[in-house]
Amino acid sequence: MAVCIAVIAKENYPLYIRSTPTEDELKFHYMVHTSLDVVDEKISAMGKALVDQRELYLGLLYPTEDYKVYGYVTNSKVKFVMVVDSSNTALRDNEIRSMFRKLHNSYTDVMCNPFYNPGDRIQSRAFDNMVTSMMIQVC
């Protein structure tokens, strides 16, 4: 379903980017990059003290002709960005949320690995597998 999934670190560099290989990956990279601005905007809009109330799921960041971009941010300002195909009509908000939740869980698993240094690129196979499963779900 998702055509591109990216994990962005707090400093806005990518920890993990993966796209369906059929498409031009660079385009997705650009989309993710531009969506970061929207993410930041949403985060800051929440207000300073409202971190608690801030919901992790940001929702649709911006739609384009072919794609929709969804965002999710963790409490440590790690962002997950997901690009889905607009033609995929069956995707509901709940499904997107659940996908993000899975991403978050897998990310936490990666974090728990003592051999993973935060800030490194994510090379965990389990994470890869999970992302792959999300990306080819509906294809």
Next chain:
Amino acid sequence: MEGLTLSDAEQKYYSDLFSYCDIESTKKVVVNGRVLELFRAAQLPNDVVLQIMELCGATRLGYFGRSQFYIALKLVAVAQSGFPLRVESINTVKDLPLPRFVASKNEQESRHTASYSSDSESQGSYSGVIPPPPGRGQVKKGPGSHDVVQPRPSADQQEPASPVVSPQQSPPTSPHTWRKHSRHPSGGNSERPLTGPGPFWSPFGDAQPGSSAGDAVWSGHSPPPPQENWVSFADTPPTSTLLTMHPASVQDQTTVRTVASATTANEIRRQSSSCDDPWKITDEQRQYYVNQFTTIQPDLNGFIPGSAAKEFFTKSKLPILELSHIWELSDFDKDGALTLDEFCAAFHLVVARKNGYDLPEKLPESLMPKLIDLEDSADVGDQPGEVGYSGSPAEAPPSKSPSMPSLNQTWPELNQSSEDTAIVHPVPIRMTPSKIHMQEMELKRTSSDHTNPTSPLLVKTSDLSEESKINSSVKFPSGNTVDGYSSSDSFPSDPEQIGSSVTRQRSHSGASPDNTAPPPPPPRPQPSHSRSSSLDMNRTFAVTTGQQQAGVVAHPPAVPPRPQPSQAPGPSVHRPVDADGLITHTSTSPQQIPEQPNFADFSQFEVFAASNVTEEQDSEAEKHPEVLPAEKASDPAGSLRVAQTDGKIEEKTAASVPANVSKGTTPLAPPPKPVRRRLKSEDELRPDVDEHTQKTGVLAAVLAPQPSIPRSVGKDKKAIQASIRRNKETNTVLARLNSELQQQLKDVLEERISLEVQLEQLRPFSHL
């Protein structure tokens, strides 16, 4: 296709092969390309291969399903043994050796025989040519059963590089042999052989580069390199021997597989144990691991924190990426710490890796941490795995999961589910939506007590439980929302209503949040009885349902005063002799508690039924008062009844019986008698009350028939329903009566008209 019977060994072998070919992990269909390669490796002439394919039905179907694949394999074996290829031969040829697939290896050692021999010296035989590890081809991992495929002689723990080396391990040497013949070991895992290049032992110290390459190849479902190394089995041994699984006599068994791929530079040969499970940890190894564990963490039930584990395993000089992978595999419950079992698994994997084995994608079963007792949810210490959750590391019981913040949302559910079986105390829950109730529900939920908050849990007393349930389910007509202590304020208003008793129960259940048996009613009754002092709920419940009337009657003590005053209105009560009387009756009685009329009706109805219909009105009148006092419990029913009996009394609230009771005093002469009798019989509590008894008797009588006068709300409900039914019946009866009367009226009118006409006709004469 004909049914195919496979021996166990064959079954395993075939399934192994199937999974090897099943690179897409579909489990249903194997990729044709793979299958073809496999068949080619069987060194059969092409036409034979085609014939096989045809026979097994693949060409017909266009794909290789599992059965087709198996049949094909069997046919390959048949062909290799020289038997003619025929469909029947798949079942008729006995003792067919396993099909052999030989990989064409580019290197010199291209042929390896995988055999699961039970002798360790097979390793020795390998000592021959040990190509420098780096040079070895890469390990190609077949998809699927990695763990199965990794034969690793348990003995093979190579020391030099790794801290653990079990003596038995034959030094990495060498696996190069590929013996074409058997070592059949013990059957090692027949399935393994084919599944692809087995792990290789890398000579100590080396491995890394090669292994990483191999790893890379291994880890993915990498498309088969141009050359596949097939493990060839020893052919001769009867399948049985071949396939006998050896119980973990690991040391003895070695399997050699080599996979050389033209592409990869590193090839490592390994000897793999041919035991059932190449990942099994031998005792020695385990002991060693445990020792190591204790050096880090003396408490065997404790955890090794991630950082300590990281340091420890970094010493093994494996690349971080691999260590990371090993960690992912072995930290079963994903908590960032290693229990003893997890540690052993991780250590084992490290050793394996150092010896050249490729890491599996999934944790081999033998390395999985033991499952903890489900009941032992408190036992965080050890076993991360739980039977229920095995295989799904992320869902490992959360028993220890300090460091999984993001999983917290899942933990609670897991906790709950895991503790589902471990519920130690019933938590009484009130059904009524009182605040207390909600709180207790919340408490329960948060305490991960996986009791369904909405389901009524045990309540202390059965009564209470019933009642509480009933309470919740029955919304008293009066709209009594007494939910418990919190709503005690409503109590005072309660008495009016039947609710009193119910209330009491409810309150009890409300107390249940403490998980203690709700305290016995005693305190409660006071408020509830304030008004319905006449209604001694305690007694009411104490007595049997049949004696509810008694209970109701118990009421009587309070009633007496009422009757006096009501005496006055009593006569007025009489008014209702006619159908309407009742209504007026009820309405007139001053003391009448609004709901009471219901009771009255109720009882009236009863009496109605009980006594002759003619009396109904009287009795109704009578009943009223009597019913009233007794009512409370039976309120709903009563009220219904009342409403029904005359169709008028609609108030079904908890009748203000008392008033009625007072009224009840009035009539009585005729009707009460039978009632009285009845009542008396039931009511031993009636202190005095003659009138009372009359009324109460009536009431009781009325109530008597209604056993449903409930000690509990539920019974009320039933009573209500029963009374509804009765009322309906009465309605129909009355309707019929009405129609008949109408008919009569019509007839009479017609007659009248005719008479008038006649008169008219006659009149003129008179005029004349």
